[in-house]
Amino acid sequence: MTEGFIRCVNLSICASWLVLVVLLFRLLFKKAPKWSRVLLWGLVGVRLVCPFTIESVLSLVPSAETISYDMMMATEPALDTGISAVDQLVNPMIIASYSPNPANSANPLQILFSVLSVVWIVGIGLLILYSVVSYGWLKYRIRTAIRLRDNIYQSEFVSVPFVLGIIRPKIYLPFLMHESLQESVIIHEQAHICRKDYWWKLLGFLILAVYWFNPLLWIAYLMFCQDIELACDEKAIRGMNAVQRADYSQALLSCTVHPHVVSPCPLAFGEVGIKQRVRAVLHYKQPAFWMVITALVICGVVGIAFLTSRPADAALSPDGTEWLNKSNGQECIAEILETLTLHQDNTVSFSVPEHIPVSKDGKTRLTISLSATYSGEVTTVQNILGAESGWKGGENYRSTLEPAEGELINVWLRVAFYTDTWSGTVVEYLSGYNELTPPFVYDTPAGYTEPSVVVNQEGREASVLYTMRDGYITQLSFTLPEGVTITEYENAEPYQLFLLKDDEIIGGISLHKFGTTASEELAYVDTGADKLPMQIFSDVALPNHAGYEDYQVRKYSDTGATATAKYFWQDLSQMDKYGSAAAIPSQQVNCILTYDWDVMPYFVEMIFTEEAVSETEVASLAGDIQLTAAG
């Protein structure tokens, strides 16, 4: 529903431009035949009804999608009105008021939009209900109308003549109308029926009911109704002589000054702008041929310029490179990462592909960081490149490793696309990294696999397929507790998954590197003992403020085990409150740990909050979990 609402708002903004043009046309071309105005309103209707647009370079619509659906999720929500002055004025305000607070689960814009779309639907319902009820009421009041002839009826409840009905429309007149007036009125109303105006007006009202939130479209509807009357007069008086035209004008005036007024419901016909209409009728001249042609040409031009939208995303930039998107950006990152090479001559290199995808708005750029770490008395880091930007494509970068002391223990390459935002900060668009660790391989590119997680859940049976950046592909399968689902979080490291129950996060699944990958050290691990093997878990369990307690093996093999434990940690951000790290109270949750060095050098940690999943459920899940090599 929210999606439909956003779509309607965008369409109504596109249509608003067209409405302004039609209003301008009405001002500039007062002499144009009136049907051309109605035709232009028809274009507005087409714009509002037809959700698709043809792309054209001739389009004058500034932006086909002012509000994008993704805006609700964006860290810095921004409008794209297509007019940069407006964007620059409005967007900082929107960002200031509606940027999501990471501490809250719901995004303020998401809440706003869902509330607005409910209001929208209710509004449509009320408008439709109101007009159906008033139509029925009018119909009821005039049921005793007496047939004058054909489809013409008279009723004491009518003071202003109108046409009512959709399939077989009838003309309703008051009693006691002067005969010459009556004939003029009937000619006018029959012209309405002939032009099928009662359909167009109904259609216009239905469209308005959907777009009721746009005040400009209310004005458009009112002008449309006026122009229908004028166009109808034009048709009615065609072929009349001057005396007949004077009688017709008299009829218009008489119907207007009647003291008691039957207000027309949206589907009936009332009278509008009497002075304007009388003048138009009295001074009517058959429009010149060139005027008709000009009017038609203008309608055509307006149609081409405003029913189309600018080509959304030309795939190529002017110099022939692809515009940046998530997929070619990720490809570019992978291409750079896989070339990371350590050389015998104590240098490290990588190369940048010939073509780097360019962002269309010029706000997103490629940055590369490269560093090397050496062991020694203290660990030292050599920063070779620090988020360097300005890459043109085709570079082969090579730099010498200069250890202050000690041995090389890691080379780290990070490639990312960063976007400048309205508030002057930068946000990450895409990123990836590659890491070289001992034992080093020289003069051979490191290769790179884009990490990914594929979750498959059928009922309570779940499996997760991990592809690691170092090429390991592993499948984790297990049976979830009742009512729990797995979800990926877009911005999280692909190793991180969340567990949801009733839309609340109740836990997570994450992967961590082994403390060591050396087989001679792993050989010392007693997989069956209820003692936490630090060779495996040191990454998480070594620091002072976090770790595993109550480690109980549930099943094991020669090369791995699955255990339950309590994960405890101290929230170091509370340091100010408690004075020292030691004073911060420790918190704990149930967790399952599983590893198998035959499968991959990572262990799986599955966490559950105590309230959501009982200890027995955790224990049964631990007995059931499977970690297997795949791919």
Add this chain to the structure above:
Amino acid sequence: METPKVFESEYRFCLILWEHEPIKSRELVKLCSEQLGWKPTTTYTVIKRLSERGILKNENTVVSSLVSKEEVQAAEIDELVDKTFEGSLPAFIAAFTRHRKLSSDEIDQVQQMIDRFREDEKS
């Protein structure tokens, strides 16, 4: 007793009744359908309403009038519109599409426009 006023449409109905009374209500429905363009339900509703107001009586599906044509004509026909009618319609639409109540000045202006046009055409 004062003769009740009738609406114009009811008067047209009574004209048929006076001409044919006493008449079976089924016959009356047929006549009203032919001459007034009424649906059967409309005719029955009007018969009921007028009998409540003492203008006609409906006994064993035979309808006859209780007041004469002359009496009704003397009482004038109430051709005025029920005021409540106005308020029940979508005023929010009406407020825009309706003319503002024209001032007599404006009416005069438009009337003059038409009159001047007629004279110009004559000369």
